Amino acid sequence: MQKLARPLPPLAYGGDYNPEQWPLSAQLEDIDLMKAAGVSLVTLGVFSWAHLQPVPGVFEFDWLDEVIDRLHAAGISVDLATATASPPPWLTHQHPEILPITADGVTLWPGGRQAFCPSSPIYREHALALCRAMGERYGDHPAVVLWHVSNEIGCHNALCYCDVSAAAFRAWLQSKYADLDALNDAWGTAFWSQRYTEWAQILPPRTAANFPNPTQQWDFRRFSSDTLLAHFIAERDVLHEVSPGVPVTTNFMVMRHIKEMDYGRWAAELDVVSNDHYLIAADPEAHRELAFSADLTRGVAGGDPWLLMEHSTSAVNWQPRNVAKQPGELLRTSLAHVARGADSVLFFQWRASKAGAEKFHSGMLPHAGTDSRVWREVVGLGEVLQSIQAVTGARSANDVAILFDWDAWWGCELDSHPSIDITYRDQAEAFHAAFTDLGVGVDVVPPQADLSNYRLVVVPTLYTLSPETAARLSAAAEQATVLVTYFSGIVDADDHIITGGYPGLLRDLLGIRVEEFLPLREGESVQLDDASAADVWAEIVTVDSADVVARFADGPAAGGPALTRRTTEAGQAWYLATRLAADALRALCRRLIDESGVVPIAEGIPGVEFVRRIAADGRHWTFVINHTDIEICPNLVGVDLLTGQSGSRIGVKAGGVAVIEGA
Amino acid sequence: MQKLARPLPPLAYGGDYNPEQWPLSAQLEDIDLMKAAGVSLVTLGVFSWAHLQPVPGVFEFDWLDEVIDRLHAAGISVDLATATASPPPWLTHQHPEILPITADGVTLWPGGRQAFCPSSPIYREHALALCRAMGERYGDHPAVVLWHVSNEIGCHNALCYCDVSAAAFRAWLQSKYADLDALNDAWGTAFWSQRYTEWAQILPPRTAANFPNPTQQWDFRRFSSDTLLAHFIAERDVLHEVSPGVPVTTNFMVMRHIKEMDYGRWAAELDVVSNDHYLIAADPEAHRELAFSADLTRGVAGGDPWLLMEHSTSAVNWQPRNVAKQPGELLRTSLAHVARGADSVLFFQWRASKAGAEKFHSGMLPHAGTDSRVWREVVGLGEVLQSIQAVTGARSANDVAILFDWDAWWGCELDSHPSIDITYRDQAEAFHAAFTDLGVGVDVVPPQADLSNYRLVVVPTLYTLSPETAARLSAAAEQATVLVTYFSGIVDADDHIITGGYPGLLRDLLGIRVEEFLPLREGESVQLDDASAADVWAEIVTVDSADVVARFADGPAAGGPALTRRTTEAGQAWYLATRLAADALRALCRRLIDESGVVPIAEGIPGVEFVRRIAADGRHWTFVINHTDIEICPNLVGVDLLTGQSGSRIGVKAGGVAVIEGA
Amino acid sequence: MQKLARPLPPLAYGGDYNPEQWPLSAQLEDIDLMKAAGVSLVTLGVFSWAHLQPVPGVFEFDWLDEVIDRLHAAGISVDLATATASPPPWLTHQHPEILPITADGVTLWPGGRQAFCPSSPIYREHALALCRAMGERYGDHPAVVLWHVSNEIGCHNALCYCDVSAAAFRAWLQSKYADLDALNDAWGTAFWSQRYTEWAQILPPRTAANFPNPTQQWDFRRFSSDTLLAHFIAERDVLHEVSPGVPVTTNFMVMRHIKEMDYGRWAAELDVVSNDHYLIAADPEAHRELAFSADLTRGVAGGDPWLLMEHSTSAVNWQPRNVAKQPGELLRTSLAHVARGADSVLFFQWRASKAGAEKFHSGMLPHAGTDSRVWREVVGLGEVLQSIQAVTGARSANDVAILFDWDAWWGCELDSHPSIDITYRDQAEAFHAAFTDLGVGVDVVPPQADLSNYRLVVVPTLYTLSPETAARLSAAAEQATVLVTYFSGIVDADDHIITGGYPGLLRDLLGIRVEEFLPLREGESVQLDDASAADVWAEIVTVDSADVVARFADGPAAGGPALTRRTTEAGQAWYLATRLAADALRALCRRLIDESGVVPIAEGIPGVEFVRRIAADGRHWTFVINHTDIEICPNLVGVDLLTGQSGSRIGVKAGGVAVIEGA
Secondary structure (H helix, E strand, C coil), rough: CCCCHHHHHHHHEEEECHHHCCCCCHHHHHHHHHHHHHCCEEEEEECCCHHHCCEEECCCCCHHHHHHHHHHCCEEEEEEEEECCCCHHHHHCCCCHHHCCCCCEEEECCCCCCCCCCCCHHHHHHHHHHHHHHHHHHHCCCCCHHHHCCCCCCCCCCCHHHHHHHHHHHHEEEEEHHHHHHHHHHHHHHHCCCCCCCCCCCCCCCCCCCCCHHHHHHHHHHHHHHHHHHHHHHHHHHHHHHHHCCEEEEEEECCCCCCCCCHHHHHHHCCCCCEECCCCCCCHHHHHHHHHHHHHHHHHHHCCCCEEEEECCCCCCCCEEEEEECCCHHHHHHHHHHHEEEEECCCCCCCCCCCCCCCCCCCEEEECCHHHHHHHHHHHHHHHHHHCCHHCCCCCCCCCCEEECCHHHHHHEEECCECCCCCCHHHHHHHHHHHCCCCCCCEEEECCCCCCCEEEEEECCCCEEEEHHHHHHHHCCCCCEEEEEECCCCEEEEEEEECEEEHHHHHHHEEEEEEEEECCCCEEEEEEEECCEEEECCCCEEEECEEEEEEEECCCCCCEEEEEEECCCEEEEEEECCCCCCHHHHHHHHHHHHHHHHHHCCCCCCCCCEEEEECCCEEEEEEEEEECCCCCCCCCCCCECCCCCEECCCCCCCEEEEEECCC | CCCCCCCCCCEEEEEEHHHHHHCCCHHHHHHHHHHHCCCEEEHHHHHHHHCCCEECCCCHHHHHHHHHHHHHHHEEEEECCCCCCCHHHHHHCCHHHHHEEEECEEECEECCCCCCCCCCCHHHHHHHHHHHHHHHHHCCCCEEEEEECCCCCCCCCCCCCHHHHHHHHHHHHHHCCCCHHHHHHCCCCHHHHHCCCHHCCCCCCEECCCCCCCHHHHHHHHHHHHHHHHHHHHHHHHHHEEEEEECCEEEEEECCCCCCCCCHHHHCCCCCCEECCCCCCCCCCCHHHHHHHHHHHHHHCCCCCEEEECCCCCCCCCCCCCCCHHHHHHHHHHHHHCCCCCCEEEEECCECCCCCCCCCCCCCCCCCCCCCCCHHHHHHHHHHHCCCHHHHCCCCCCCCECCCCHHHHHHHHHCCCCCCCCCHHHHHHHHHCCCCCCCCEEEEEECCCCCCCCCCCEEECECCCCCCHHHHHHHHHCEEEEEEECCCEEEEECCCEEECCHHHHHHHHHHHEEEEEEECCCCCCEEEEECCCECCCCCCEECCCCEEEEEEEECCCCEEEEEEEEECCCCCCCEEEEEECHHHHHHHHHHHHHHCCCCCCCCCCCCCCEEEEEEECEEEEEEEEEEECEEECCCEEEEEEECCCCCCCCCCCCCEEEEEEEE | CCCCCCCCCCCEEEECCHHHHHHHHHHHHHHHHEEEEEEEEECCCCCHHHHHHCCCCCCCHHHHHHHHHHHHCCCEEEEEECCCCCCCCHHHHHCCHCCCCCCCCCCCCCCCCCCCCCCCCCHHHHHHHHHHHHHHHHCCCCCCEEEECCCCCCCCCCCCCCCHHHHHHHHHHHHHHHCCHHHHHHHHHCCCHHCCCHHHHHHCCCCCCCCCCCHHHHHHHHHHHHHHHHHHHHHHHHHHCCCCCCCCEEEEECCCCCCCCHHHHHHHHHCCCECCCCCCCCCCCCHHHHHHHHHHHHHCCCCCCCCEEEEECCCCCCEECCCCCCCCCHHHHHHHHCCCCCEEECCCCCCCCCCCCCCCCCCCCCCCCCCCHHHHHHHHHHHHHCCCCCHHCCCCCCCCECCCCCCHHHCCCCCCCCCCCCHHHHHHHHHHHHHHHHHCCCEEEECCCCCCCCCCEECCCECCCCCCHHHHHHHHHHCEEEEEEEECCCECCCCCCCCCCCCCHHHHCEEEEEEECCCCCCCCCCEECCCEEEEEECEEEEECCCCEEEEEECCCCCCCCEEEEEECCEEEEEEEEEECCCCHHHHHHHHHHHHHHCCCCCCCCCCEEEEECCCCCCCCCEEEEEECCCCEECCEEEECCCCCCCCCCCEEECCCCCEHHHH
């Protein structure tokens, strides 16, 4: 975060602030309450376009001037949105051609938010004009410490199939392939009579009579992500020009259910990475997904600290059943992010709305007002953050890496595959959860990450990888342990099978050859000869230079290898040919850390997170986050900044958190 | 029903009659069979537009003249439809712009019925011309005792999103809000950058990238209901003009799965309320939903008798599995309506069709002909109705009211709410079923109803209510008992949260304050400390001037109040913070009737309905409808008009019915 | 198959061959490997339109010349596709009006395959031009032994609702009905005000506000099938003209999930019937569906041998979970087709693709290459086919027939019926499975088949049948046994109920009368008084000239007849009024074969198929296909052509196959 001209507040605390929804009296009260809660940073203007530019060409900034000045006077910094996230009604009314269109040809009308085609030049022009006006007006304001481009880019409109998008897609393809023969080869158009003879014949993968060409689908995802990123870059460049020195971010959505944006590629374009994260209410162990997402956010940020731009004080409004946070859960989930590199704890939103689609989304100040559990926990959290400000800027140093790649995710989950049960992110999450329960810290990193400092590298279901990545994995396996799982290395970047036996480029590394896939039926499970349970997948594996560690005991691959290990000079390369049940996966992970010399942060306790941040000067803190309903006493020596306990017998209450300096 | 010039037959018996589907020989047979069955009223012309006006501008009435004359000669009265329910092919062919369009932009083509946009001026013009021609031709015919406007208005086309509808919606909004600022305030357009600056920018809530504005959605439902009602009024006014003295109705669809029309507001526009009701085949206790619907029909009719315009002799054709009525069920379900105020028993339809989409819908005369169980029961039912004609015109007098409001239903089930398990009508039905099993008669009434004569008023999940309703509930609680359940009083009519603690306007009445919602996960249940089981919902309740009657024993609100009671001068105000299981709900209802002094009609027997009608002269009849498979002997004294049994030991057979005069 | 000028190879072996996807080196290798596997026939050009005609008006045949010559030189015959299955991008780009449109108005864009409206004259013109060019170029080539029109006609585009289709539908209707009154009568348009007064008013059954007219829906299915067939005929006629003497086929898709094409009517137009068949991966007993489909294919072929044009060596790619074939399953499933009249074993496809939507579909040569289980089994299968070539041309002679009719299928599964659980093909399959487990060979035949040689004719759920079919069933029942099941004979060909009691035209034959349908609820089951379990359906049956064999013991029809039998001069007519569970159905079938004198091929063993082919000279072979996991020793005397075993104690291994000559 070295680019920050005006420093962000340490462990910045606050959230989205939408004063235009409230009368002045409420806005004045806000300032007092923000101070009471320890708020140091608010995000302004996210959905203010219609207020900032009520009619074409006319900007009304006075109201915002007042808000910012008032905040500044109170010592509260501002993350200022460019306000381009949701075009005002006058724009879509004047230009209905900017509305997005689904693969089925359904227009997505205004009424919600993000009702624009990402490829629309009309949208782009209007957005950049507003962005420039904002930058010019507020770039020098001393309260403004960060620019917030748009908001959750691509959340609802990532994939648009309209004619404007079609033309943009063709331009992107021309830039990628240069000539049509190359595209025809890459897309395998010899199949199903799809050879293109003019660029103009190419369309987005709109609804077809059956499966559209898979490479066309995959390229369309890449194009769509690139197009959204290009919009970010366009706004960022305007801001860098008119507001130099103020860093620019946009809030990612690294979450289980968001897969449209290749954040692994996006991160390099941001001055500082920020992320929005919401718990999955239906999942009673949603903290596991949070932990994975936060580690992945740090991974795309190259290990740098990042900003938690949004999460919630309690329930959200957009899931089927919006479960509220239990007492203490706000603290646990907030510090779970901080433990993994977040240097801020921000919320959507400051004051819960009275009207509109998100009125049932919790806020820092709930509908019930300050006489409420939520408000008391918000105030308490502000105090906790004050007490641990020293962690600001600290990084991590873990022995285990899990490779994660959006491009492979897209490829893995294309249609017409061996099994719809072959999914991607959940497999990476499963490994992450297993290591967490073992007390091991994990980095989740993109394939281009430097792997040389890890003792153990896990590669779950990586449908595609480049020869360079394959080479780096081989290099890693010479001195460390690498584990690859089924349905990895199947295709090249054009979705062409690497023939001769799977997993293509990884065959030599792993010393095995997969001859045929044997997907399991829905609900079917198999056993390995070490009694591990597994499901979803089996395959015919033949070993070459590898040893068989476990075999399928039953099912369609009965008797064949299920887990293999090739020993290198000073490392190992393992292959797992099925999806292990949680217990079996944890046992495998325990064996892998033992054999590779990984040292846990603490002895693992299922449901307890141990996460360490390390400052440049060597100071370090172990966060202990206890999701269980019993008090624990981890074997860690230091001082708990939250309770002041010190020594080697620090207790962490049921549902509690400790931040142990020195451990 | 005081407006009727020519009287309707007492307990009118008959059904929809579509002679245009049959040859003359069948029509002549119909008359004989109708007499044999005791038919006194038939509905003609419901789907006859294409026969009455085969080409634009040309009416062909001769065939209908003959049919009506033939019926009149046989002493059978006619409920004459205006025939506007389904436009003929020539109209939609000439004017495809009248076809309805879904939120997704899908045109709903002809081929079924009701293929028109309710806002279409072209449809309106053609429909009124036909209506006027019908009225002029038949207004004086002595057989015609009732006008039947259109048919099941809004059954399939209530919500149209076409451009014509958009313009009509804007006109409705202009009329409601007068100026755009008021609309912007009401809709909370400050959120998500939705501020409108011209009326022309406003659209129906067509499919959007995410949740459309909730107030826009809610207003669109109100507009849609109003638009359909306006069509009824337009036809009614024509008929009142050209056929004075003949009452006008249209058949409501007060049923569980129909929620588009606000019948609570519609009823006042009808000269006599009529209803169509069909059992839900998948529900083995569908008679409970029938009972609720019939009581609700009486409720919207202001307690007046009403007409059962359609039900079925046996199975219908439009549900997934169309279960037939069992022997005796026709009698039970028919008298269940009569018991609750129906002064007619009419069916769709007289003779089961040979062709078309409803050919598998049962009729009074089935495909099998007169040698059939159905025909024999139809004839028997005709005789029973003759024997109980004295109940015609009698009303009810119950101690318990359940409040029911379509507008609140719409609001309650909008998207982006705390839980999709928060539903509305089923909660009102659950209370109704509990009281029925306790032998207690219930009125189901709109919020504007006079509450002063009830001992107990139940208000289930009333998402919104007006200050006036809140005041009348408070007044009621001064002398009677009021029970309000969770997720009531949350918002005002604009869907704005009433902040400071739920349930807003009812806080003082109830003496409690709800701080936060704690929705439960799918399938999750909790227990109260009185061992009641509950699910779907919990919340943080703090008591103020109320006592805690029961607490949550586990779950997210463990230890907090679940059921509270505030005692007033001479009444009580209860609050229930969760959804009770059926047993627990019945126990609560028993306690409420005990404490409020409600006297059951008879000692309740689960599965047996006790319903009383009371004539103006004080004569009264208790209907005993035995859905169980054992004979019962209720503690009621009088004379059973069906069997002639009298005294205090009248037996009602398994599956049987008694109508006990004097009880 | 007497029309073949150049003979097809005996038990032709091979598959789809798409050399345009591969470099020359691979193509040269193909020839060697084909020889190694015993390949004798390949299908060329199925998806080659874009390669054969890269731009309008220009044909490029050189590459195909080379491929065909190379195959011919290697002694491999060619089934040459007309290549019209999938129009190239230039055609849909130039003429987007040929794209199909769904009932919802969604355009089906290019990107997959078959992106054309079957009624499009533009498509037809271009396809016939290509077909003619292909025929002229290759009609005389000595390698070409068969023409393959298009491919899987109607697989994805059978039902198109565009305006072009609408006009074609009207023309078809005019040809069928001649005048509008006849159409209005047939469609029952007197109901729901649907009377048409001009042909131009008629549309396909596009999405409507509720159920579109059922006869309109049914006629649209007939029109759609006829339109696809007309395209086949148009190509066939061109080929007959320019390539006389070379037989013409198109590959049917007689499979459970394909119902759009009335193959019972199509077959007569083909010079030789061919079929594609793929196992349903989710069904662990998918071989039963295969057996039914193969017997039905022979049935539509009039008992003649037919060609298995496509199946798979292992997994496919288009099902949710694409289960691979287990060792030995390739042999079993291949010979299961041969046993039922297939004179070829062909696959999609020769070499598994590297790219495109079907790259994960298995091939004869898998991605793993020749060092693979699949390849070894492919080579082994080639050898087995060599050893049983003598069966080529042999026919069947079974005592049992199951009637099967696509038109009745369409009618049976229209909407607005008594129960969505009334389905058609599964009922015919259930009987077929029961007989198979009893060791009985079955013919599955269209209603127009000659029934005079069967001892037992089963008629499951035949919603409609013609008076001629009814008469032939009655004739059959005079000397043999006929069983009819529920929901048969309900309507005439216009979907008009035959009133007076179901099952209409079959009442006299069966001696019963069904008065009312009593569909069961989801999951509900009933028992008969012989302890048979049943579900889905009950009804009120009264017997006339029939005896009651079993009664409903419970459920809505308790006490009424469930199974009846009318005895004729020398035969019997049974009626079954419910859906029996598998065990009960097998018991019924056993009783029927006993009473009708049907002699099993062998004593039945569940999971083992016994199928017999009989040559014109009297030689015969019994195929024994053992799907169980134990060795069996059937009581059959002869010589097993696969193992050479002979005598009366021939063992068939678990999962094995025997072809016993003389048995």
